[in-house]
Amino acid sequence: MNAPTPHHSLTPHLALREVPQALIDALQARFGSRCATGLAVREQHGRDESAFEAPPPAAVVFAESTLDVADAVRLAAQYRVPVIPFGVGSSLEGHLLAVQGGISVDVSRMNQVVAIHADDLTVTVQAGVTRKQLNEALKSSGLFFPIDPGADASIGGMCATRASGTNAVRYGTMRDNVLGLEVVTAAGEVIRTGTRARKSSAGYDLTRLMVGSEGTLGVMTEITLKVYPLPEAVSAAVCSFPSIEAAVRTTMAIIQMGVPIARVELVDAKTVRMVNAHAKLGLREEALLLMEFHGSPASVKEQAETVQEIASDHAGQAFEWASTPEERTRLWTARHNAYFAAIQSRPGCRAISTDTCVPISRLADCLLESIDEVEATDIPYFLVGHVGDGNFHFGYLIDPHSARERATAEALNHKLVERALRMDGTCTGEHGVGLHKMDFLVAETGTGAVDMMRAIKTALDPHNIMNPGKIFTL
Numbered sequence: 107m108n109a110p111t112p113h114h115s116l117t118p119h120l121a122l123r124e125v126p127q128a129l130i131d132a133l134q135a136r137f138g139s140r141c142a143t144g145l146a147v148r149e150q151h152g153r154d155e156s157a158f159e160a161p162p163p164a165a166v167v168f169a170e171s172t173l174d175v176a177d178a179v180r181l182a183a184q185y186r187v188p189v190i191p192f193g194v195g196s197s198l199e200g201h202l203l204a205v206q207g208g209i210s211v212d213v214s215r216m217n218q219v220v221a222i223h224a225d226d227l228t229v230t231v232q233a234g235v236t237r238k239q240l241n242e243a244l245k246s247s248g249l250f251f252p253i254d255p256g257a258d259a260s261i262g263g264m265c266a267t268r269a270s271g272t273n274a275v276r277y278g279t280m281r282d283n284v285l286g287l288e289v290v291t292a293a294g295e296v297i298r299t300g301t302r303a304r305k306s307s308a309g310y311d312l313t314r315l316m317v318g319s320e321g322t323l324g325v326m327t328e329i330t331l332k333v334y335p336l337p338e339a340v341s342a343a344v345c346s347f348p349s350i351e352a353a354v355r356t357t358m359a360i361i362q363m364g365v366p367i368a369r370v371e372l373v374d375a376k377t378v379r380m381v382n383a384h385a386k387l388g389l390r391e392e393a394l395l396l397m398e399f400h401g402s403p404a405s406v407k408e409q410a411e412t413v414q415e416i417a418s419d420h421a422g423q424a425f426e427w428a429s430t431p432e433e434r435t436r437l438w439t440a441r442h443n444a445y446f447a448a449i450q451s452r453p454g455c456r457a458i459s460t461d462t463c464v465p466i467s468r469l470a471d472c473l474l475e476s477i478d479e480v481e482a483t484d485i486p487y488f489l490v491g492h493v494g495d496g497n498f499h500f501g502y503l504i505d506p507h508s509a510r511e512r513a514t515a516e517a518l519n520h521k522l523v524e525r526a527l528r529m530d531g532t533c534t535g536e537h538g539v540g541l542h543k544m545d546f547l548v549a550e551t552g553t554g555a556v557d558m559m560r561a562i563k564t565a566l567d568p569h570n571i572m573n574p575g576k577i578f579t580l
């Protein structure tokens with residue numbers, strides 16, 4: 107497997123396409139002030155949380171309806187100009203970058219909860235609704251949406267990257283929780299996939315095709331999701347361990363015993379130290395598991411007792427409970443802010459993030475070998491993981507102006523992905539391919555599978571205008 111080309115600057119195969127003034131004029135005639143061409147707005151829509159750089163889009167269209175999106179795409183298609191969907195900008199893999207030029211279609215104003223069907227445990231939302239907004243809207247119905255990638259991402263963006271996060275070990279990923287979509291195709295046509303029914307055998311599964319397509323096949327404008335009853339009881343716990351291996355072995359035992367744990371997150375000692383400094387916590391600065399249990403009071407108590415016993419068998423100590431909403435929120439906010447705590451620990455740095463996922467039986471080996479590699483360098487890092495499903499994240503904290511540090515971090519990432527693939531894992535458990543993992547995708551799936559993906563892309567987007575240069579190149 108060849109090391110992927112760093113995409114921190116444009117490479118020759120990502121040449122910019124011309125955006126004719128006639129298209130800008132047409133967009134401004136249709137959208138008025140909702141078509142922005144000012145540099146500040148374009149730059150805001152030309153970057154995400156990744157370490158990559160590219161010129162900003164030529165214009166930003168602020169869509170307020172599916173018709174707006176369809177009209178913007180039709181105009182762009184007329185001039186064969188790229189269209190890049192934009193939600194809140196929390197992507198980590200360069201998904202939002204206009205690497206071939208084009209226009210950004212911002213759906214953040216499409217933020218209506220269209221319908222809550224509490225009896226059916228479904229909800230339909232516009233693509234710009236964020237996960238926190240959705241859960242606030244669901245609260246009065248006694249329901250919640252469990253997918254939690256950490257950032258307050260838009261539901262459309264979460265669908266596009268097939269997001270998961272801390273609750274995936276119990277509730278699955280976006281792939282498992284999207285029932286139907288409304289999508290604007292590359293021709294500007296509006297189609298619907300799926301229904302509110304829990305299952306269907308009707309034709310190709312276009313919903314699953316779109317979920318995880320990273321904006322390369324269409325723009326999702328409306329999403330129908332599964333939702334769940336709020337658990338009667340919730341309890342969280344934190345437990346420290348003398349080593350990463352002990353924490354991972356505990357997790358393996360929890361999963362293999364069938365304990366229906368809702369969340370189980372690994373944080374290494376270095377990252378605990380960063381989180382303590384950032385969030386003013388007093389967590390024991392050792393490897394720890396942060397866990398959460400959902401169910402009836404009796405089942406939560408039983409789960410917790412079982413897990414505490416398992417942890418004790420693996421030298422777990424300082425087992426602490428957080429039963430009130432305020433205590434749980436404090437702990438989980440600290441976990442979700444681990445990325446920002448790490449960034450703050452080295453002012454001016456950028457993080458090159460990994461998100462490999464391996465079978466849980468190989469998790470300890472993969473983690474320990476990867477830790478040894480990064481410890482042999484001078485690159486600071488943080489480590490967290492959704493270890494209940496074998497997914498973990500290194501964040502290599504580099505000086506963005508240091509070619510040496512970037513090269514070292516990319517080499518570490520390359521070795522980590524190679525190791526994960528040897529262990530029957532994947533190069534990306536939840537962030538998506540974007541720019542960074544295109545070569546890794548070939549190594550993981552083979553050229554035949556990627557050629558099939560290209561064939562689908564070419565059939566649905568013959569002029570390659572939908573977020574081109576992501577996942578693979580044409």
